[in-house]
Amino acid sequence: MVTEPSPPNRLVGEFLDLDLDGRKAFLSKRSCNGVDGADLQGFVVARRSGFCRVRVVTTEKVNVCRRTEVSPEIWGVVIATFAACVVEMVEATTIVMAMGFTRGWRSTLVGTAAALGILALVTAVAGYALTTWLPEAALQLVIGTLLLIFGLQWLRKAILRSSERKAVHDENAIYRDEVEAAQAAGTSSEGGLDMFAFMVSFKGVFLEGMEVVFIVITFGLNAHDIPAAALAAAAAVVVVLIAALAVRRPLSMINENLLKYGVALMLSSFGTYWAVEGIGIFRDGRASIEWPGNDLAIPVLIVVWFVLSRVYVWALRPRPAEHAATADHGRKARST
Amino acid sequence: MRLLKSFGRFWYEFIIGDDWKIAAAVIVALGLTFLLMRTTSLSDHVLAALGGVSVALAFAVSLAIDVRSGDQS
Numbered sequence: 001m002v003t004e005p006s007p008p009n010r011l012v013g014e015f016l017d018l019d020l021d022g023r024k025a026f027l028s029k030r031s032c033n034g035v036d037g038a039d040l041q042g043f044v045v046a047r048r049s050g051f052c053r054v055r056v057v058t059t060e061k062v063n064v065c066r067r068t069e070v071s072p073e074i075w076g077v078v079i080a081t082f083a084a085c086v087v088e089m090v091e092a093t094t095i096v097m098a099m100g101f102t103r104g105w106r107s108t109l110v111g112t113a114a115a116l117g118i119l120a121l122v123t124a125v126a127g128y129a130l131t132t133w134l135p136e137a138a139l140q141l142v143i144g145t146l147l148l149i150f151g152l153q154w155l156r157k158a159i160l161r162s163s164e165r166k167a168v169h170d171e172n173a174i175y176r177d178e179v180e181a182a183q184a185a186g187t188s189s190e191g192g193l194d195m196f197a198f199m200v201s202f203k204g205v206f207l208e209g210m211e212v213v214f215i216v217i218t219f220g221l222n223a224h225d226i227p228a229a230a231l232a233a234a235a236a237v238v239v240v241l242i243a244a245l246a247v248r249r250p251l252s253m254i255n256e257n258l259l260k261y262g263v264a265l266m267l268s269s270f271g272t273y274w275a276v277e278g279i280g281i282f283r284d285g286r287a288s289i290e291w292p293g294n295d296l297a298i299p300v301l302i303v304v305w306f307v308l309s310r311v312y313v314w315a316l317r318p319r320p321a322e323h324a325a326t327a328d329h330g331r332k333a334r335s336t
Numbered sequence: 337m338r339l340l341k342s343f344g345r346f347w348y349e350f351i352i353g354d355d356w357k358i359a360a361a362v363i364v365a366l367g368l369t370f371l372l373m374r375t376t377s378l379s380d381h382v383l384a385a386l387g388g389v390s391v392a393l394a395f396a397v398s399l400a401i402d403v404r405s406g407d408q409s
Contacts, residue, residue, distance in 0.1 A: 141366075145362060145363075145366065146351065148362050148391065149351060149352075149353075149358055149359050149362050152358045152361070152362065152395050153353050153354075153355055153358050155395075156355060156358060156395075156398075156399060156402070159399065160402075165403070210350060211350075272387075272388050272391050275362070275366055275387075275391075276366070276369060276383075276384050276387035276388060276391075277384070279366060279369050279370050279373060279387065280373075282370060282373070282374070283373060283374075289373070289380050289383050289384050289387070290380040290381065290384065291380075291381070291384040291385075292381040292384065292385065297384070301388065304388070304392070305392075308392060308396075312396070312399060316399075316403060
């Protein structure tokens with residue numbers, strides 16, 4: 001990476017004309033931009049071929065390039081965020097629908113809206129705080145480690161489900177359980193709200209949504225495009241809501257297990273990439289560890305995790321002899 | 337105190353979840369990569385590749401422990 005000497009601090013707030021000299025400048029329609037490899041961040045206020053004028057906002061942090069076109073990395077972020085959000089929203093929708101149809105819609109929707117409001121606030125505050133205060137390699141390490149933990153937990157479940165060692169997630173069964181709980185619960189109202197419906201829908205949406213918030217922040221931060229990740233999440237919310245309104249029952253027709261498997265592969269791959277890169281924070285100069293091929297390592301990691309997961313599924317799937325033994329054991333148990 | 341406890345429990349359940357072995361595997365793998373970085377003069381590319389391999393190995397071990405112990409929650 002080409003490194004521009006840090007401009008003196010007096011430049012903050014001023015305009016700086018940069019000769020791009022073949023390097024990438026990033027001109028976003030939205031907000032903060034910068035120059036590839038330069039020790040500054042700022043807003044691009046004008047750009048012509050080979051030249052751009054930047055209003056400097058900080059000289060403390062090396063910015064990473066933002067390209068004028070939508071890069072494959074951004075597409076990866078958008079797809080992963082959208083798919084993860086669909087999975088979580090399907091689960092939240094099951095709870096919300098169970099409450100709405102059983103206990104009434106007013107309290108349920110108020111609980112849902114309250115949770116969505118808090119989630120949006122958390123995204124904005126945490127996103128701002130993390131970008132402002134954490135150096136890049138530290139960000140990669142923290143983000144990568146957490147993504148890796150989430151991704152591998154999802155991948156573990158996907159592998160166990162595909163190898164028939166764990167029951168497949170069943171939205172219809174969850175819906176029935178929620179309806180039973182809602183019918184059995186007593187009435188308790190405050191301020192005209194059914195507190196049971198309010199709390200259950202609030203908790204359901206908030207807890208499922210926290211994972212999405214986390215994915216939006218982590219993916220968005222690393223791609224330097226939180227708005228793109230947030231937009232993908234919002235699109236998923238809209239799509240799932242429309243589908244739920246249209247069919248008026250749990251969205252069990254969505255192959256949630258397959259979606260979760262795909263998201264797990266992406267989270268694990270991005271997580272591996274960033275966490276390993278971020279370990280560079282502990283060496284002199286605090287420079288991130290570079291992967292061979294840089295960003296191209298991400299698709300390679302996706303393929304590697306996919307192949308590994310299929311090998312695990314194959315290795316863990318019960319053999320015909322084990323199936324027969326299990327069935328035989330079941331017959332004996334029934335006959336006694 | 338109770339608030340602090342439930343705050344801590346929320347984050348534990350959110351990050352560690354129902355399988356602490358995965359979190360442990362990730363920490364061990366990254367710890368190994370850190371040690372390699374500090375104690376050897378391997379190039380970045382080799383370090384990154386070894387980091388990836390150690391994550392994959394640690395995951396395989398945690399999965400094997402799960403399957404052997406029958407813990408597939």
